[in-house]
Amino acid sequence: MGRINKITVVGASLAGLRAVQTLRREGFEGEVTLVGAETHLPYNRPPLSKSVLRGDDDVTLPGAEEVGDQWLRGRQAVRLDVRSRTVTLDDGAEVGYDGLVIASGARPRRLDGVRTLRTLDDALALRAQLESGHEHVLVIGGGFIGGEVASTARQLGRKVTLVDPAPYPMHAGLGEEASRWLAAHHERNGVELVTNARVTAVNGGQVRLSDGRSIAADLVVGGMGVAPNTEWLDGSGLSVDDGVLCEPTLFATESTDIVAAGDVARWPHGLFGGETVRIEHWSNANEQGAVAARNLLAGPENAQPFADVPNFATHVHGARVQTAGLPHLADAASITAGSPEEERFAVAFTRNGVLVGAVAVNSPKDLIKLKRAITARETL
Secondary structure, eight states: OTTOSEEEEEOOSHHHHHHHHHHHHTTOOSEEEEEOSSSSOOBOSGGGGTTGGGTOOOOBOTTTTOOOSEEETTOOEEEEETTTTEEEETTSOEEEOSEEEEOOOEEEOOOTTOEEOOSHHHHHHHHHHHHTTOOEEEEEOOSHHHHHHHHHHHHTTOEEEEEOSSSSTTHHHHHHHHHHHHHHHHHHTTEEEEOSOOEEEEETTEEEETTSOEEEOSEEEEOOOEEEOOGGGTTSOOOBSSSEEBOTTSBBTTOSSEEEOGGGEEEEEGGGTTEEEOOOSHHHHHHHHHHHHHHHHHOTTTOOOOOOOOEEEEEETTEEEEEEEOGGGOSEEEEEEEEGGGTEEEEEEEETTEEEEEEEESOHHHHHHHHHHHHTTOBO
16 A cells, blocks of 8 residues: 555445445555546436436435545546646646546436436426426436336326337347346336437427338437446547446556556456446446445555446335346356246347347346356356
8 A cells, every 4th residue: 555645536426435445444645636527426317217206315325424535626627638647627636646547427418409417406407397287208228217207207207208229129138037027017108109210300399200201209318328438538548439448457458557447448348258338327336436445445466356246226216126247248048947928038049059148027037147157157
């Protein structure tokens, strides 16, 4: 630890907060500066598409007050100079470092006329619109954000249309069986589902689709995925390709004093043959922020690879859908418990016979078993 006296953390969401907390718990006594684009205390994002839209504002993360010696609120990093070890902020200030944690997260992909949901302010603005009497909500994208917004809007009594470019919502992440079940589940709960179509434009309440159709809607919400916030790293010399490219230990490629964590980090995952991945889910940011901080203190020579099994969970119309591993890598899938007709089932995904992913619907115990089997690289 003696080689590092000042650590700067760029990004004040979950990964950044966990990094700051871990630095102190590991005994780091130097200066810690946290740079955050928002002015709110670090908060939990998963409730934004669910309970916050229903009126619950209690989203502050436990320990959010542990934000370092300096918390630079409402400030964005705009440039990194690795030679002088300085981060330049949007107000022109420069913040030095001996060690740097990049946790700058991601931003939603946007389309003119479409409201997005990423921040607490986004959620509060969307809630106000839902409360103002908009009766027909059209959601673009059936991923976990889009699906949760559609579910919440139905709970609030709104008419909902969900547009997704795949045959079924979350087809790539859930596989054929579970995504087909999810499509039917949306429809059973009153969602009008439009699949195999993309939104091309939104003009004056009219949503135009790639197949030539046009749908009228009072409010259009996009869940069209995110892009990592890496523009501020242009010209820094760090390798960037849909995220900060890292070693298995989360050190930025060819760096000995910079680590990355959360939605912005891309690294080779040891459990999946070194497949390079970028994971956007809560559990990954939660664990990765802590591991990145510990590795920064330990140094590259003593750092440990990050090889946690990715997992996430969502609630849609009262059903719990969970995944573990990387189902999209599979070349085969089979139901191992329950059935879609029972509204409770689990699916195992294999590549060359080895478990690489799992999906469970209303079956958390089966998901836990399959996640352990993925970690152990078991065959099915």
